[in-house]
Amino acid sequence: MTVKTRFAPSPTGYLHVGGARTALFSWLYARKHGGTFVLRIEDTDLERSTTDSVNAILEGMTWLGLEYDEGPFYQTRRFDRYNEVIEDLLQRGLAYRCDCSKERLEALREEQMKHKQKPRYDGHCRNRHVDADAPHVIRFRNPMEGIVVVDDMIRGKVAYDNAELDDLIIRRSDGSPTYNLTVVVDDADMGITHVIRGDDHLNNTPRQINILRALGKEPPRYAHVPMILGDDGARLSKRHGAVSVMQYREDGFLPEALLNYLVRLGWSHGDQEVFSLDEMIELFDIEDVNKAPSSFNTDKLLWLNQHYIKQSDPKHIAHLLSPHMGKLGIDPAEDGPDLVEVVEAQQERAKTLVEMAEISAFFYKEFEEYDAKAAKKHLRPVAQAPLERAREALERLDDWRPEPLHKAVADVADALDLNMGKVAQPLRVAVSGRAATPGIDVTLYLVGKDATLRRIDRALEHIRQRAAASS
């Protein structure tokens, strides 16, 4: 049997991390078994579905690299097929028309709740032969006895009493089919062998199995993955910030980091934390997914992101960094140092691309003002002599490369009988405005000679003004 999995989001919002993880698991399972991965858009809720959402989901999938082999299929384009199935069910007496009013249903629910019962349709229209021309919905005639067992690859066997299930609506009064009918028809028609989906669908599964059986189809294997909770253990929501996958790109995360983070949420392979895509495909197994929900931990994602930034090819990072520099009004291609060299210098210093852009901006443009603490600590009168001497030495230096630069700064320190830090720190603040940058030699190299000399003058002026102000 060839494995065929699917990801079936409803386009009522962007792709969030929970959906992304479900998609990842489905994708991995298909890839691992040399199977097929299908994307299906479940847009039968005409009210809430939007094309913007469809695009957002597609964009998210693409960014993560979860390419699908078939689809996207849209359920709204398959209404004829659903109607055909519904008609067949009606013919065979496995479904029936119902014209119960909302008021009646409402009253029924309240009554049942009052008697501490589970609210469910009472089968009022089961044998009433409602006129097809009158407004009505169509309900599935659920078996009244027996049990349905969901044999879940993650949960094990979960049994439901048919008596607990009621006759659900499979076609609305406006003629559109509902979720529980469409999934079942689509999964069967598309030959889905493994349904890997969110935990919230576990309770729907027995109903779906019943419909499947009515259709004379064999149920697929099911795997219900637990949901993802926010940092605080509560349900993941907008409140938790970046829940949209695309927001992570905005925030400077690498797709490989997010993927790696997501695959480890609820799944593990011994003590291994870092997985390449190939390793994931090789080692992943749906049976190893945990049953318990897990909390999203941004700190760990950040750590993984830094890990991937560190070990990636600087050219690759530079390519991804460029747009973030652009947001700061910098076009690295225009002038200034080679962005790849900047990345090499900053690779171990940034957890995100956004952060890397921020700490690298001074290589390309004048910084507005000094970091207050850094200036207070390092641009003091005692720094005047080191800066003046450094300026002289650097102005004389023609070979503007890290090694000679290092020697030049070290020589100034020696000549003044100071520690390297006493010269390097004022210099660092002078040329970058901040207290932390890559090594002073690389920093000066990347800033360039003209800007270095200019900024040292600016710093010396700053020191003079400060001295004047305090006297």
Next chain:
RNA sequence: GCUCCCUUCGUCUAGUGGUCUAGGACGCUGGCCUCUCACGCCGGUAACAGGGGUUCGAGUCCCCUAGGGAGUACCA
């Protein structure tokens, strides 16, 4: 309310009756390295929800309780 699901360090997890005085990772923290920051390296912190069983022996099996979650829609 009812049905179903879940429960190991703060978080992600290892653990499938004895090797668990419970391992790894993130975080936090002490130190080393060092021109700053970071990286790296060495060390520390911290958990089997509670109670009953079963067993020579339970984190591992069973039951109960508690706490979380999902569903209970003419949403998906």
